[in-house]
């Protein structure tokens with residue numbers, strides 16, 4: 004259970020590292036947050052999409068006569084109205100030179116999945132817009148669809164005509180002969196194919212955007228992780244200058260990758276706003292979200308791993324294929340390489356290789372989701388347990404023999420990933436000790452004698468966080484110490500529950516030696532905040548710490564200089580704390596920050612020589628490392644009812660190394676949230692389609708999210724290895740969702756081991772489990 | 781489509797309005813009353829984000845029409861804190877135990893918890909889990925929410 008947050012609010016002291024109360028909480032708890040749907044603009048219109056009911060269909064005429072006749076309907080836009088308005092449609096993180104996949108605002112010529120936006124209705128209110136959608140008559144000519152990406156390369160149907168075999172792209176190479184020879188001569192040559200089902204981020208707040216065009220300025224309110232990318236993307240889309248676009252977000256109701264980039268609907272609303280006399284709002288409903296906001300995780304891997312007679316890995320290869328749906332966001336081929344590159348994981352693997360292939364299908368497009376490459380862990384960790392059982396060695400023992408030890412680091416894995424500052428062997432041992440692994444094995448043996456089936460599973464992974472590359476490589480902060488001595492800190496924002504406001508306030512209070520209550524932060528308004536790439540890639544903790552340190556350092560120096568001057572002391576003797584400056588060891592010789600600010604703004608003549616008026620500064624951190632590594636071990640125990648197939652999770656332990664923590668409550672909250680999403684992916688969630696490409700899970704009755712009755716209490720262990728970046732902080736937002744699915748799968752497989760069952764397909768629904776047991780009997 | 785006149789109490793204030801019969805109570809509260817703390821996560825009765833108190837009972841305002849609330853008493857998340865903006869004990873427990881991240885599900889959980897703890901001042905852990913099992917949260921993994929309810933219940937008891 005989460006320990007209670009200490010009541011540190013307003014107290015002086017060192018905040019970084021403590022469980023301070025979140026600054027976001029009071030407004031959110033009182034229902035006074037500002038989510039995009041809470042924003043109302045004068046004369047605002049409401050948009051609703053007409054979406055294809057067919058997985059694939061030739062689009063004929065769109066007859067909007069009846070819809071337009073409905074009182075309150077302002078416009079019905081088709082592809083012919085909106086699509087020609089596109090200037091450019093590429094994402095900053097990818098650049099414009101990648102061989103990008105198609106991204107038309109509205110479907111043109113052909114609809115390519117159920118939910119493909121075909122027309123956009125704009126009306127005076129949402130109810131009328133929905134009525135009008137029903138009245139738009141679209142002439143669809145259904146075509147044979149490619150629903151299952153496994154069939155892609157052989158299918159007659161092409162999702163996009165110019166992609167032969169439905170392949171969006173491929174990287175890596177088939178298993179080289181010398182690696183195949185390593186496998187062939189290994190004491191144990193283990194091959195297995197593992198399949199993961201489609202599931203999705205499913206933030207509780209759906210997507211949404213409001214766009215207002217004044218004739219020369221575009222103002223956008225959005226549910227987003229990255230307001231500055233929304234600005235850059237929309238500026239390019241419409242062919243206007245970046246500074247003509249202002250994007251504002253305050254509260255965003257979860258995102259997990261789904262709101263990291265503007266998607267086709269956002270393009271449509273922005274293009275439509277240019278043609279409308281008033282602002283226009285689009286709020287996605289849940290059905291649309293589950294049908295058209297994207298899919299993740301749908302992939303499989305043909306895996307091969309060789310072991311010597313002692314269970315030591317001699318080589319590893321993954322041939323990975325992923326479903327990218329009809330319209331992936333962003334270009335999916337490059338990001339998939341991470342699956343191959345990370346497949347060796349935190350183990351001593353002398354030889355490895357990979358290939359990854361992205362295949363289109365007539366389904367919802369692939370999007371980013373918390374640890375987009377997590378299949379590397381699912382594949383490797385499930386394989387390791389299968390291999391352990393085949394070799395007759397305990398799965399924990401196999402890992403112990405192969406995990407990288409501290410004295411072997413830093414090192415580069417055979418696929419080129421340069422590991423450093425990690426502690427996989429330590430988190431593994433800590434997590435097993437927290438469980439008391441041996442005691443659990445005894446308990447399990449006893450339970451088996453009584454016909455009860457308990458199991459334990461683990462997953463240990465390494466995770467690249469805080470990429471230093473290009474678009475992600477810098478982060479800015481502006482700090483204004485106002486004339487009264489209160490502090491405002493401005494950073495790009497994009498907080499979607501990950502507590503960026505609290506983190507920045509903690510960091511700034513410490514950096515300036517001021518009380519937490521004296522600091523406020525302004526985020527998520529591109530007109531006033533410095534550029535930053537927002538929430539994504541587990542980057543915010545480290546990057547914001549760097550930005551705050553860079554900027555606060557300048558102000559600190561200035562405060563010290565002014566204080567020394569006023570107190571007639573040497574700057575070397577000045578210390579800052581509790582919102583004042585004092586001469587070290589002489590509390591009586593002190594001056595409050597308020598007084599220093601007053602002088603800085605209103606009495607510049609009293610400033611020491613060379614110190615500028617005012618107390619405002621901007622600074623920008625630039626990441627010096629290509630990435631900062633984090634690692635963790637998940638351990639899960641469960642009981643499986645072999646009659647009903649129901650899985651009950653008993654204990655769930657996460658031992659992680661994210662370096663020092665800015666706020667342990669926030670860190671544990673991120674771990675818990677990610678873990679429960681991963682549990683959902685292992686046991687419940689499935690974005691399913693029927694054979695004709697109709698989505699089967701477009702409500703929360705069908706798409707099953709974990710609820711409070713299914714989740715175990717999560718126990719946390721921390722190992723602290725400082726990373727190479729600011730404060731030693733590492734990223735921690737994504738890991739939970741990476742480690743949980745394999746740990747849960749392995750626990751279930753362990754429980755079912757006496758049946759000789761091998762699990763290679765997700766999710767583990769009760770029906771699947773019963774089927775597996777029956778198949779093995 | 782004829783509009784219907786309704787009169788109800790919303791957070792203790794008498795509110796009169798003319799509404800179309802199909803307007804949901806959630807949209808009435810959000811759009812007509814400006815009470816945007818009531819959130820819509822599914823609009824089909826599963827997520828619980830839109831939970832409000834109707835004559836003291838927790839209901840899903842996306843499944844109730846505004847006209848059905850005619851003559852009744854509605855309390856939203858905005859009606860739970862003190863007049864000075866101070867947090868209720870349940871709200872404070874959520875804050876103390878990191879029971880929220882993005883805050884989108886939070887009003888629904890808080891309203892559900894207020895009604896549950898009023899009716900069950902001494903709940904078991906299983907009863908707490910059961911009580912909030914009709915509310916979905918995608919951020920917290922429920923850990924802080926369950927801790928918050930436990931703490932709020934224990935505080936009431938002592």
Ligand code: FES
Pocket residue numbers: 819820821822823824825826827828829830831840841842843
């Ligand atoms: S919005 Fe009412 S239950 Fe989800």
Ligand code: FES
Pocket residue numbers: 207256257500879880881882883884885886916917918919920
């Ligand atoms: S806090 Fe985000 S959905 Fe619960």
